[in-house]
Amino acid sequence: MFTIEEGRAVLQAQPFSRLLGTELTEVDADERAVTLQLDLRDELxxxxxxxxxxVIAYLADNALTFAGGLVLGPSVLTGSVNLDYLRPVSAGPVRARATVVEVAGRTAICAVQVSSADDVCAVAQGRVRLVG
Known part of the structure; x- marks a missing residue:
């Protein structure tokens, strides 16, 4: 498990996340969940x-990997992502909330909902692997 401060430090170490302006807004250890958020700018x-x-795919990918990191530790990478777009997003902020569904050995299966203005715009499921 990691604190929100530790997670924010990891997020800030990712140049692409800084470029997009992504924020880690929630770490819920009890629910094994994290939430990432970004504002919708014209450049996006x-x-x-x-x-x-x-950008939606990035949010889903990064959120599920952070969720997997809650249970597997910091040395994780995305193994797969399956993403379904449900509706277009025209206003922000955009949030991706990922939860751990199952842990098996060095792998975590996570589910993600990406939403904007309380409308779910995409759902995803992915596999996160412990590396090293």
């Missing part, structure tokens, strides 16, 4: 004005 939109799908 696609040609129709919606949040780019790659």
């Amino acid at each position: 939109r696609q040609q129709h004005g919606f949040l780019h799908g790659g």
Whole structure:
């Protein structure tokens, strides 16, 4: 397990997360859950004005890896992500809440909901692996 301060330090060590302006807003050890958030800026939109799908995928990926890190420790990497887009996002902030579903040895299976303005815009499931 890690504290929110320790998680924020890890997030700040990721140049891409700093570029996007991602924040770690919740670490819930009891529920084995984390929440990442970012504001929707014009630079993150696609040609129709919606949040780019790659940003949604990034949020889901990073959130599930942080959740996996809650139970496996800090040396983890994403092994897989399966993402379903449900609706476009036109306003922020955008939040990704990931929870650990199951732990088996060096692997954690996590589920993620990505939402904006209380509307779920994407759901994902992924596998996080302990490395090293």
